[in-house]
Amino acid sequence: MARWSVLSPHEHEGVPLTRAAAEAGVSTRTAERWLSAYRRHGLAGLAPTPRSDRDRRRIRPELVTVIEALYLKRPAPSVATVHRKVQEIAAGKGWTAPGYTTVRSIVRALGDPLVTLAQQGTKAYQQAYDLLYRRESQRSNGIWQADHTELDILVIDPEGKPARPWLSVILDDHSRAVPGYALNLCDPSALNTALALHQAIWTKTDPAWHVCGIPEVLYVDHGSDFTSRHLEQVCADLHIQLIHSTAGKPRGRGKIERLFRSVNQLFLPGLPGHLVHGVQTSVPKLTLGELDGLLHAFIVGDYNQRRHSETGEPPQQRWDAGGFLPQLPERIEDLDLLLLTxxxxxxxxxxxxxxxxxxxxxxxxxxxxxxxxxxxxxxxxxxxxxxxxxxxxxxxxxxxxxxxxxxxxKDLRTARDRHRRQLREEITARHRLVDELLAVHQAATPAPRPARKLKRYRND
The missing domain is CATH 2.30.30 (SH3 type barrels.)
Known part of the structure; x- marks a missing residue:
């Protein structure tokens, strides 16, 4: 430290202050000031003191406001553009124009939330900075989420042409397990939702996939398929509370969005027809049915069994925890109401x-x-x-x-004969009833008198 080198060890060796200042490269007046501060406050007196005008810009407050207003316009201008316009305004007013560095520091001090709201709009601001209410279920089948996404892959449609499939998914909020899904080549519809929900609720033929039951809450967005009166009726019949996310604000649904990223990032890469940023990387070869089989294996054998980074447990294991018995409809026919086609x-x-x-x-x-x-x-x-x-x-x-x-x-003949026999029995029963009614009627009717014999003449 230059200040300490002036005072020590010269102060104790009888070295003149002028010589010590010359050796340190400072003026004698500065050395005297340092010595006085040292004698009053010790080493603390030699610590640098901040300038009284530190963090104060030597620029008119009006120009600061102008710079901020120019930058908070849409579309977002560059700092250089703002600097040029400020120079023009300052010249017209006769003010001292700020330099580029000053303009840049003022722009950077605005803060990202304010800049995002001004330059990108309310929606972008809400997505990035609005405080969220995040729904959390404390048990399996407490809340299910449903949504659709277009997969980053091309498959071969029935006409032999490449097509991009849609995935409809049901996700258990508590465990992150997938109880049901549906793959389709058409845009999201009530049918896709119905098929995925039908599979999610009913028991599976795959013994490794035993996530099922009727949820307490179904949480969806405001898509037309999720706002259909039919889905409302189905939820009412199955005693499911249907909750829609705030219109235009599908936030708080990041759990199912994360599942979609897992499918696109972990499952699809390497498959023929995979799309990277919309660009085809290989020739599509899979049909929709073949992709469905591969996706089934990924969800059941990989995703549901892999440790989830947020919950710390595999989704299937977390869903099973507690040993609860899922509520199921009495018959699968009761679920056919969900098949909207x-x-x-x-x-x-x-x-x-x-x-x-x-x-x-x-x-x-x-x-x-x-x-x-x-x-x-x-x-x-x-x-x-x-x-x-x-x-x-x-x-x-x-x-x-x-x-x-x-x-x-043989079964068909047996059924036909049985039905024919039933019809004959019905015919016989009706004939018997008619005969009985006729017999009663005849018994109640008096017998007719015998006809008188016609008299004849003696000569006949």
Missing amino acids: VPAPRVVHRDGIRFQNLRYLDVNLAAFVGEPVLIRYDPRDLGQIRVFHNGTFLCTAICQDIADATISL
Whole structure:
């Protein structure tokens, strides 16, 4: 320190102050001031003191306001643009123009929240700086979230053309486990939501995937598929509380957005047809069904089993914790209300129900030939359809051409004979009733008098 070198050790060695100041490279007046401060306050007196005008800009307050106002315009101007305009304004007013460095320091002191609101608008500000109310469920199946995303991959559609699929996902808020999803080539719709929710609620055929049940709350945004009256009715029937996020502010739903990032970043890279920033990196080869199979394996075997960085537990393990029993509908037919695609009412023909150029048959249809029915189906599995008659579930009809199950000719003949026998019994019962009524009527009617014999003449 130059100040200390002036005073020590010269002060104790009888060295003149002028010589010590000359050796330190300072003026004698400065050395005297330092010596006086040292004698009064010790070493603390030699510490540098801040300038009284530190952090004060030597610029007119009006120009500071002008600089801030110019920079807080949309579209965002550069600092150089603001500097040039300020120089013009200062010259017109006869003021001293600030330098570029001063303008830049004033701009940087504005703060990111103010700049974001002014230059990018309210939405950007809310996304970055608004305080969020984050919903948190304390138990599995307490809150489920539902949303859609367009995947960064191309698949081959039924016509052989590349297409970008949509993923609809149901996510358990507490565990982060995925109970259901749906892949489609069409834009998000009520059908996609219904299929994903149907799969999420009902038990799975895969024993490794046992996330299921009816949630207490379904948390969705304001998409048209989530605001349909049908979905509201379904939630009311299943006693699910339907909650929509604030319109135009789908924030607080980062958990499901994080799942979408995991799918796009961990699952899709390396697959044929993967898109990187919208650019195709390889030739698409997968069909939608093949991608569905791979995604099923990723969700069940990887995502649901991997330790989650926020909860510290694998989603499947966290969902299982507590040993609770999920609430389920009594029958899977009760969930068919969620299948929003309902074709025009069909008629049961002698060869079954015709739908999508396929023929569906079940032995229970033998009693309804010629009757109008309503069918519901899963577009991902056209091997079977569910048949309703007058609002009541009738049977599950299968297409033997694509389904694993078959109906034997013996079963069909048995059903036909049984129905024919029932019809004959009804006919016989009606005939018997008529005969009984006629017999009672005849017994109640008096017998007619015998006709008088016609008198004849003697000569006849």
